[in-house]
Amino acid sequence: MNMLSNISDDAELRRLFGRFPTGVTTLCAMVDGQPVGMTASAFVAVSLKPQLVSVCIKRGSGTWRQLRAQKRLGISFLSHGHSGVARQLAQKTGDRFLGLDYETTPDGALFLANATAWLECSVEQEIPAGDHDIVLFRLHRATAADNVMPLVFHSSDFHTLAPIHHSSAT
Template identity: 70%
Template sequence: MNLLTPIDGETDLRRVFSRFPTGVTALCAMDQDAPVGMTASAFVAISITPPLVSVCIKHGSATWRQLRSFGRIGISFLGASHAATARQLAQKGGDRFQGLGYETTPDGAVFLTDAGAWLDCSVEQEIAAGDHDIILFRLHRATTAEEIMPLVFHSSVFHTLTPIG
């Protein structure tokens, strides 16, 4: 077996990157009377002191252009029951929040119900990186639902985790 083969274009690179499983998050905020949101699977915990996290968002995202202007953004760690929710929030048009349960903070962060964790954040910095931006968030408040198993994205398909042992 040849361990290393040349990457031949975007399709090959997407296939390679898809082999690393990631959690799925929803970034959401309230715009006047309507929630705005999107999914992101490139979430990373960055720092404990100060509390910082990041996500990567593709250049040109109209939803991110809208979200970035809000003072607070809610990040929900999607749970095992959220596969349809993740697809709905990733769609280009229509009402992304139709039928979804959510709560809003007084600061305008929106959190999806039945998530594994909720992070109340503000944008700290945006860093250009290739065809994406790395969005660095400062974490203000957070809570978890320990009983919720995560939604995982692997090989371009949603999965859940099953504990071993």
């Protein structure tokens, strides 16, 4: 191991944080009859009782300003085929939902098709944390898809996982 040193610039810190692989989620809802959504990779399961999850969101996000007041939001865990979807929902301009398949609930949560899991949530609390906010969500309903591999973000790019098959000794 090299000697530890102080991190002096944002680019180096971003590279360092990028060495930790994370799943990729979307936060989406219908806002005034239009789909609104964003990607987020800082998802954490927080509590079983009560059922809580969290996502870190950059402070000042215009998309989050639209989503935060909604009664319900959909969190979709993206799957191995969603790298283009993740990029599309992260873009700053244009129709983020062009060509995307999704479903909505009567309360306005929006879920992307072919994800590995879907969570219907409401905002419980926002906690300031540096240049981001930790948003705590209360889980209301959820389901998961079996045998669908996740999309993973690592070293500033998207990857997929493959199961490790262990051979049995004979």
